Amino acid sequence: MSQIPLDVRDLTLRYGDVLALDGATARFPKASMTAIVGPNGAGKSSFLKSVLGLEAASGEVRAFGGPVADAMARIAYVPQRAAVDWSFPVRVIDVVLMGCYRQTGLLGRIDRRFQAQAMACLARVGMQDFARRQIGALSGGQQQRVFLARALAQGAELYLLDEPFAGVDAATEAAIINVLKGLQAEGATVIAVHHDLSTVAGYFDRVLLLNRHTIAEGPVAEIFTRDALARAYGPSLMLAAE
Amino acid sequence: MDEFLILSLPPMVIASLAALACALPGNFLLLSRRAMLGDAMSHVVLPGIVVAFLLTGSGNGWVMGAGALCAAGLSALLIEFVTRRARMEPGAAMAVVFTAMFALGVVLLEMTGTSGIHLDVEHALYGNLETLIWLPGPPPELARLALIAAGLALALRMVWRPLVLATFDPVFAQTMGIPVAWLRAGLTAATALAAVAAFQAVGSILTISMLICPAAAARLLTTRLPVQVAVSLGFAVASAVLGYVLAGYAPLWLGLPYTVSASGMIATVSGLMLVGAALTASHRARARL
Numbered sequence: 029m030s031q032i033p034l035d036v037r038d039l040t041l042r043y044g045d046v047l048a049l050d051g052a053t054a055r056f057p058k059a060s061m062t063a064i065v066g067p068n069g070a071g072k073s074s075f076l077k078s079v080l081g082l083e084a085a086s087g088e089v090r091a092f093g094g095p096v097a098d099a100m101a102r103i104a105y106v107p108q109r110a111a112v113d114w115s116f117p118v119r120v121i122d123v124v125l126m127g128c129y130r131q132t133g134l135l136g137r138i139d140r141r142f143q144a145q146a147m148a149c150l151a152r153v154g155m156q157d158f159a160r161r162q163i164g165a166l167s168g169g170q171q172q173r174v175f176l177a178r179a180l181a182q183g184a185e186l187y188l189l190d191e192p193f194a195g196v197d198a199a200t201e202a203a204i205i206n207v208l209k210g211l212q213a214e215g216a217t218v219i220a221v222h223h224d225l226s227t228v229a230g231y232f233d234r235v236l237l238l239n240r241h242t243i244a245e246g247p248v249a250e251i252f253t254r255d256a257l258a259r260a261y262g263p264s265l266m267l268a269a270e
Numbered sequence: 271m272d273e274f275l276i277l278s279l280p281p282m283v284i285a286s287l288a289a290l291a292c293a294l295p296g297n298f299l300l301l302s303r304r305a306m307l308g309d310a311m312s313h314v315v316l317p318g319i320v321v322a323f324l325l326t327g328s329g330n331g332w333v334m335g336a337g338a339l340c341a342a343g344l345s346a347l348l349i350e351f352v353t354r355r356a357r358m359e360p361g362a363a364m365a366v367v368f369t370a371m372f373a374l375g376v377v378l379l380e381m382t383g384t385s386g387i388h389l390d391v392e393h394a395l396y397g398n399l400e401t402l403i404w405l406p407g408p409p410p411e412l413a414r415l416a417l418i419a420a421g422l423a424l425a426l427r428m429v430w431r432p433l434v435l436a437t438f439d440p441v442f443a444q445t446m447g448i449p450v451a452w453l454r455a456g457l458t459a460a461t462a463l464a465a466v467a468a469f470q471a472v473g474s475i476l477t478i479s480m481l482i483c484p485a486a487a488a489r490l491l492t493t494r495l496p497v498q499v500a501v502s503l504g505f506a507v508a509s510a511v512l513g514y515v516l517a518g519y520a521p522l523w524l525g526l527p528y529t530v531s532a533s534g535m536i537a538t539v540s541g542l543m544l545v546g547a548a549l550t551a552s553h554r555a556r557a558r559l
């Protein structure tokens with residue numbers, strides 16, 4: 029069991045006086061697809077960032093049986109689309125090639141092999157015709173797909189996605205979920221912060237209900253219950269649903 | 271030697287080198303929305319130079335440059351301190367720190383006798399480009415600026431790929447093992463170095479415009495970063511040469527009995543280039559619609 033892709037124990041994160049995470053604990057088995065679900069301010073994005081060591085959280089995080097820092101080359105992170113300046117003067121293909129940085133390094137030549145690899149990743153998300161476009165000329169959904177293509181270029185085994193479906197069109201949503209299911213079929217592990225409760229059961233096989241600490245985690249069929257949701261979101265959600 | 275080679279060529283080359291050295295970090299300051307840092311660095315240089323002179327009594331360019339770099343480092347720390355302790359937004363913290371330090375520099379200048387080494391308030395603002403002539407050999411600023419411009423270009427080439435990544439998407443860059451904080455500090459240091467080198471030759475007004483104007487103008491004309499940097503370097507040299515020539519000759523062509531400050535004219539030309547680029551860009555945007 030030491031090879032479990034991600035094992036998080038007692039993750040606690042404080043921003044000043046605010047407790048963003050309070051002992052969150054979760055295990056993510058190999059080739060699983062997990063939705064992280066919870067109300068606004070539940071610490072879902074903080075959970076991903078803390079796991080990656082981007083926030084100074086306390087607790088124990090192990091990836092593939094060792095410290096996360098040693099496994100970063102096997103992990104791909106897809107930040108929220110809003111996290112970057114899309115008017116930045118780079119083309120789509122340049123962004124995807126950023127995913128190859130670990131192989132190309134500081135000065136390594138970006139030869140035809142990397143170009144082909146990046147184009148293949150773009151094709152996988154249906155964006156091969158946009159390779160030479162400036163990223164600012166894309167729609168929100170297309171930008172999200174470029175981010176996913178960049179993660180694919182990393183050739184990772186564990187994918188962490190922060191709200192990949194936020195503000196994207198239906199075609200993009202379908203394209204992204206197709207790619208993620210394909211990754212899962214290849215044996216990769218996928219974890220995504222997700223907002224739309226109505227699609228959790230259709231898209232994911234596991235769920236982590238988070239509200240600063242773990243409310244419940246496990247297979248969707250067992251965990252994604254009215255009772256657990258009420259505990260995560262409070263009774264107001266149930267009233268809205270009824 | 272020809273009068274042009276002795277009197278005009280050295281200042282023109284020095285202004286061009288200063289513009290090149292400034293435009294390189296300027297491109298990345300602009301993209302990381304830290305243009306204000308260039309402003310800060312070009313102002314804090316003044317107290318550093320004055321203090322270095324007061325402490326050592328030396329008018330040597332390298333000594334005063336070292337003093338200026340120390341002041342730049344100190345101000346970077348102060349900006350961090352004010353941002354965190356006073357919970358001020360970084361832009362405001364920079365403005366507080368650099369205006370205070372620049373004012374301190376002016377006061378120190380007026381209270382002490384540094385005018386013997388071409389260091390007074392006027393030179394701090396306008397530089398002394400016109401006095402950097404070939405007499406009897408090349409002015410020391412020439413070699414110093416050439417060295418610094420070449421060093422900055424080489425350093426930028428070395429860290430280009432991680433720097434672009436860290437500027438575009440710092441969070442993702444961190445997950446790729448890129449030392450984002452170090453690159454950020456490195457850009458601050460490069461800005462300080464360029465500002466110090468340029469300040470001694472061209473003064474603080476021109477340094478600010480050299481750091482930002484060429485990059486901002488180029489930014490409007492292209493959607494590819496390598497092209498942006500190349501175009502900004504072209505603008506940098508063009509504004510230095512054109513500005514110098516206009517300052518020296520335009521009033522004569524108009525029949526006026528004087529010349530105007532080269533630094534001021536170069537800054538004005540680079541500002542006009544920015545306006546031209548903005549008009550071109552908006553015209554092109556309208557043509558696309």
